[in-house]
Amino acid sequence: MRYLFRTDYRQDMALWRHKGDLFWYGLLVVGLLVIPMAMGEFYVGELGGLFIFAIAGVSLMLLVGYTGLISLGHSAFLGIGAYVNSVLLAKGVPFIVTLPAAGLFTALCGAAIGWPTLRMSGLYLAIATLAFGSIVGTIFQKWTSVTGGFDGFPVPTPDIFGYPIEGATGIYYVSLLVLIFVIWLTANLLRTPVGRAMVAIRDSEVSAQSMGIHIARYKALAFAISAGMTGLAGALFAHYVRYLAPDAFDVLLSVQFVTIVFVGGLGSIHGAVFGAIFVRLLPQAIAIVRDDLPFGIGRMPGLEPSLFGLVLVLVILFQPGGINGLWLKTKHWFQAFPLKRQASFRRQKSYARSERLK
């Protein structure tokens, strides 16, 4: 087991705990940079899609896992980002402008939806965001002069300083870059007062307020940042699917994002990435075993969403820490071998929380 000896406050602020972490993250990035040279178009495309889902996962993690607010409308933010990016591109605006523009505009939309829903929490917030998602979905369908309605909208090929970003490989690299940027942004937030204020709001609003945190402002900010990062994912998603249609941004996609967050493990950036891997792998796994399943189960409609739902329920019941929790436990088992105790990961219960000020 490794013990960290701290000799400097900067050690607690660093993005990696020690040199070993830096080495492994570096190796991972180098590996991901090399992969497109060794793998086929299909796998590169799927990995690109995974990165896009991971961006959305990290952004929703900031909202759900760290600020404690739920959103069932994140597919709408993804859609807004996708349409803003594509419409601007079609008007001849360069990609290096449309990508941040998609993020910024979606962030504004996030603040606009965040502000009126601040007084809500839990189930009510879920309903409000669900309604927002379906309103935006309807706008995508009806506003045919801009979005093309159900006929769809072919996404132009982007280019950066004259170099076209073509095919799966181009989107792969841009998505990887944006994913690293988004993770860096979120990690920065979490080590500064803004992120800590969000965590404070999640754990106890009344004492957050007494510590001088403006609850409404930070909730709206969390919504805006989360929506903005999802907007970036949306812009990339447009290039990933290449042809925008309003039905791509439905409730099921929002539920997939929520699944990323819960299955990955609440309150952890690693968890968001793990969750994205799970959500992207499950349909592929179903596709592989589909023909071999007995009684035609593999051909039944709705197999995929029901499996997502089942996994979500099982994780919440039996593994509240999600995949990240499982990973931490496994790591602990090996580090402490053979001394792992039953109670190592058991929380003591506290029954003395104040109900009066809620």
Next chain:
Amino acid sequence: MTVLFKAEDISVRFGGIRAVDSVSFDVNKGEVFSIIGPNGAGKTTIFNLISRIYNTTEGKLTFDGQDFTHTPPNKIAGLGIARTFQNIELFANASLLQNLLIGRHCHSTVGILSQMAFLPSARRAELQHREKVEDVIAFLGLQRYRDTLIANLPYGVRKVVELGRALCTEPKLLLLDEPSSGLNVEETEGMGFWIEDIKKDLGITVIMVEHDMALVSQVSDRVMALNYGKVLAMGTSHEVQTHPEVIRAYIGGDVEAEA
């Protein structure tokens, strides 16, 4: 002696109930002022009025010569008033260090964008906050729990952490809501020593709601007794504890008959 905090005829009504009924008191700089009273007397309600979680129906609150009756609750910490809660309101899924750093929130001046990019200014501010937090950790002897999640800490330690978090805001006035509730005799004595240290070494004025009379007598300069939202008595700990109205409120019945 200068008056630091002043409450003038403050009242609050919840429907037909006057939970606090024209209560006036002032607290001098460097003093430990205790509020006692039976359950439901309105002690915690007064704290919630001072930290502006509830709005006062009538009356005026002054701190350091400044009227803050209508200041929003998130500005109170910035004024220099910090508080703890009766049933511990810590951020349970964050480490002790993070909890104390949240206490520094009212002193953070770096813009959001510089924080997102973690510019050198944000890093410098973080280092300064960390130094202040380490002072508090050293003051309260919490070093060994620095990286522990609050959810994994024993109750007695959490109580001290909450005190520490309030100290991290660098308050001039500290509101302690039942600092000894849920603590054993030894821990209560320890809490008494912290409060004396806070008063003597840090020069912070304390208003405390407390049921443990031994602790009240040990640390308080002045005591106010409340019942049904009204002031029964005010004075030194001994004066209040022997005041006939106070004894009547606690024990009930006719004082003369018992004497």
